Amino acid sequence: MTIESFMGFHAPRVAENIIFLDKIGSTNTYAKDLIKNGASAGTAIIAASQTAGRGRLGKSWDGDGENIYISTILEPNVREGSIAAQLTLMAGVCVANVLERLLVSTPHKALIKWPNDIVAGRRKICGILTEGVMDAVIIGIGVNVGRKSFPSELADKGTSLYMLTGREHDRAEIIKTILSEVSAYYRRFDMQGIGSFIDEYKALCLNIGKKVTIHENDASYEAMCVGVSDGGELYVELPGGERRMLNSGEVSVKGIYESDL
Numbered sequence: 001m002t003i004e005s006f007m008g009f010h011a012p013r014v015a016e017n018i019i020f021l022d023k024i025g026s027t028n029t030y031a032k033d034l035i036k037n038g039a040s041a042g043t044a045i046i047a048a049s050q051t052a053g054r055g056r057l058g059k060s061w062d063g064d065g066e067n068i069y070i071s072t073i074l075e076p077n078v079r080e081g082s083i084a085a086q087l088t089l090m091a092g093v094c095v096a097n098v099l100e101r102l103l104v105s106t107p108h109k110a111l112i113k114w115p116n117d118i119v120a121g122r123r124k125i126c127g128i129l130t131e132g133v134m135d136a137v138i139i140g141i142g143v144n145v146g147r148k149s150f151p152s153e154l155a156d157k158g159t160s161l162y163m164l165t166g167r168e169h170d171r172a173e174i175i176k177t178i179l180s181e182v183s184a185y186y187r188r189f190d191m192q193g194i195g196s197f198i199d200e201y202k203a204l205c206l207n208i209g210k211k212v213t214i215h216e217n218d219a220s221y222e223a224m225c226v227g228v229s230d231g232g233e234l235y236v237e238l239p240g241g242e243r244r245m246l247n248s249g250e251v252s253v254k255g256i257y258e259s260d261l
Helices: 027-036 083-102 161-165 171-196 198-204
Strands: 017-021 043-047 068-074 111-113 117-120 123-133 136-143 211-216 219-228 234-237 243-246 251-254
Touching: 017 027, 027 043, 027 068, 027 123, 027 136, 068 171, 083 111, 083 117, 083 123, 083 136, 083 161, 083 171, 083 198, 111 198, 136 171, 171 198, 198 219
Parallel strands: 017 043
Antiparallel strands: 043 068, 068 136, 111 117, 117 123, 123 136, 211 219, 211 251, 219 234, 234 243
């Protein structure tokens, strides 16, 4: 994959300008620096490899292998609610849609672990990190594409397109498809807000109807996930019947991966 792979490609408001890097620590960190130096919305950063990827709540993102590392800078017109959190959910739907088409010949489904992971075969295949910077929002997307194995500590939690399909995939073509999907959904989002996709998100959310462990601040507790609100929050029910609505910035949810069985 080289810059020539993206010559002539254009995704309105999402990839108007493409910066291609052979190697970078983090595409999101690079995008932050660009914003501080006056970069315009619609700039997409694509890296062939990444060495210091980050996940939600400060977790690291393992960037080994021929995978996908992209960030795009947006300036949404919508200003109601938590825009970064809503765009995380939107990006999840977009990536799940693209991966589902690539997995169509397999028994696996691309589903969303609330709020920002894409899971296939009970293992994580994609992580999404959305961050607000000044008036902009950065959507960072990392997809495991070409990995053939994971280190022992991740072997029961991670997967890749190669591991699920048994064949190689063109990263550049997948990136262009993802950015085109994000562009289409982003246009709808700017006109209609989260209501333009939240029903699709709910249909893809595999937390619903499952027992989960909520890690919140310094405490943890068991609950049943009973749904996702129209605003994108997670509804859970505690053993005593009390219901809580959780914001993605406050919790980490477990109870999904194969290793949790």
